Amino acid sequence: MADFQYQNPDDAIAAAVSRLRPVATETIRITEAGGRVLATDLMLDRDSPACDVSAMDGFAVRIDELTAGSVPVSAEAAAGHAPPTCKAGTAVRIFTGAPVPPECDTVIKREDVHEAEAAITLKDGIAPPRIGSHIRRRGENGLSGHSFLQAGSVLTPAALAGAATCGAAEFSVYRRVRVAIVTTGDELCRIDQQPESWQIRDSNGFALRGLFQSRPYLDVATPIHAPDKLTELTDLLKRLSSEFDAIFLTGGVSVGDRDFVPKAVKNAGGEIIFHKLPIRPGKPLLTAVQDGTLIAGLPGNPVSVLYTGRRFGVAYLQHLAGFNKPEPVLTTSLLNADEKSLHLHWGRLVQLEPQGARLLESRGSGDVINASQSDGFIEIPAGQSGRGPWKYFSW
Ligand SMILES: Nc1nc2c(c(=O)[nH]1)N[C@H]1C(S)=C(S)[C@@H](COP(=O)(O)OP(=O)(O)OC[C@H]3O[C@@H](n4cnc5c(N)ncnc54)[C@H](O)[C@@H]3O)O[C@H]1N2
Numbered sequence: 001m002a003d004f005q006y007q008n009p010d011d012a013i014a015a016a017v018s019r020l021r022p023v024a025t026e027t028i029r030i031t032e033a034g035g036r037v038l039a040t041d042l043m044l045d046r047d048s049p050a051c052d053v054s055a056m057d058g059f060a061v062r063i064d065e066l067t068a069g070s071v072p073v074s075a076e077a078a079a080g081h082a083p084p085t086c087k088a089g090t091a092v093r094i095f096t097g098a099p100v101p102p103e104c105d106t107v108i109k110r111e112d113v114h115e116a117e118a119a120i121t122l123k124d125g126i127a128p129p130r131i132g133s134h135i136r137r138r139g140e141n142g143l144s145g146h147s148f149l150q151a152g153s154v155l156t157p158a159a160l161a162g163a164a165t166c167g168a169a170e171f172s173v174y175r176r177v178r179v180a181i182v183t184t185g186d187e188l189c190r191i192d193q194q195p196e197s198w199q200i201r202d203s204n205g206f207a208l209r210g211l212f213q214s215r216p217y218l219d220v221a222t223p224i225h226a227p228d229k230l231t232e233l234t235d236l237l238k239r240l241s242s243e244f245d246a247i248f249l250t251g252g253v254s255v256g257d258r259d260f261v262p263k264a265v266k267n268a269g270g271e272i273i274f275h276k277l278p279i280r281p282g283k284p285l286l287t288a289v290q291d292g293t294l295i296a297g298l299p300g301n302p303v304s305v306l307y308t309g310r311r312f313g314v315a316y317l318q319h320l321a322g323f324n325k326p327e328p329v330l331t332t333s334l335l336n337a338d339e340k341s342l343h344l345h346w347g348r349l350v351q352l353e354p355q356g357a358r359l360l361e362s363r364g365s366g367d368v369i370n371a372s373q374s375d376g377f378i379e380i381p382a383g384q385s386g387r388g389p390w391k392y393f394s395w
């Protein structure tokens with residue numbers, strides 16, 4: 001594969017993102033923060049939990065007194081109230097989430113004791129609890145001042161729960177990455193037009209919009225269409241690069257006389273990081289940078305756009321969005337593997353099933369109809385074949 005500057009997708013992505021800097025930051029409220037990317041570390045504002053609390057409904061006791069026989073119940077500890085005092089020789093009725101009286105060392109579940117005449121006794125056959133049982137200790141989850149979510153983390157539902165627990169009502173995130181989508185090709189018509197047989201409706205604009213809109217750290221503009229004219233495309237790129245952090249073009253990136261994208265990128269002042277990779281689909285993929293703005297020229301075939309948009313585009317955008325690490329890639333094995341192999345890294349469309357992935361019938365990179373039934377694709381490295389496991393990327 002001596003013709004190619006980079007030998008695989010990961011090396012090409014690494015080269016591209018080394019040229020990109022994350023966008024600026026802004027302060028937002030937690031109610032708006034789902035799926036956004038943290039720009040500062042989040043710290044615990046107090047110990048978690050802030051005092052010893054019960055993990056069960058039952059009784060707070062001193063373990064030695066419980067094992068000695070019947071223990072009268074002298075008070076009640078409820079969630080949301082300061083703990084009562086537990087007098088010597090007594091137990092405190094306690095509920096899940098309630099603070100444990102400081103005099104007690106253990107909580108016993110209510111189903112493990114007999115309750116009669118305001119006293120409890122350990123049931124026959126129940127082993128005495130170990131000291132400290134069912135108590136969530138102050139600070140066991142984390143201590144005040146500890147940084148528990150690092151800058152560059154995505155605010156997943158789990159991360160939002162952590163942020164809320166620590167009273168982070170507003171915090172700094174990376175602003176959303178502004179993404180432009182430009183379709184090219186004089187054969188394209190609008191979705192509401194009736195195409196002639198030599199025309200097609202744009203599908204790439206909708207594919208990219210869908211791919212990016214589902215990611216809350218992106219701000220995706222309505223796709224625009226550029227005619228197959230070099231000067232118009234060049235002027236458009238110059239204008240868009242001052243307004244957007246990333247520009248995705250589709251089509252016009254191969255070797256046809258009307259494939260103006262590489263030239264327009266150069267004429268607009270873009271620096272090409274690579275053009276062509278040993279991949280299928282999407283071999284003519286172009287990636288460039290122009291005054292800090294990413295420009296990706298995705299090969300026009302619909303399946304090429306889906307594959308390169310997901311595999312390369314999302315990785316570029318996550319870097320611009322401030323992600324502190326690449327997306328973790330899952331693997332899956334094929335249920336209907338074949339022995340086909342390419343000298344290229346091969347993105348093959350699949351549907352997911354409980355036991356693995358099933359290859360879809362496909363007539364190639366123009367077959368948008370079969371592609372529309374896919375959940376994502378697996379990637380088979382050059383020269384390999386068989387069941388896998390292979391890297392899997394969902395849409
Ligand atoms: N002589 C060569 N020809 C081609 C090569 C090559 O290496 N040598 N590479 C082929 C490969 S691989 C691909 S992929 C395509 C990519 O070419 P372009 O990026 O220049 O894409 P176009 O020619 O503009 O379009 C390709 C195909 O996709 C359809 N298309 C374009 N835009 C849309 C859209 N928005 N929605 C739906 N479909 C779209 C277009 O009509 C073409 O059929 O080049 C090969 N040729």
Ligand code: MOO
Pocket residue numbers: 279280281282283284299301304365366
């Ligand atoms: O690689 Mo092109 O992507 O065949 O369509």
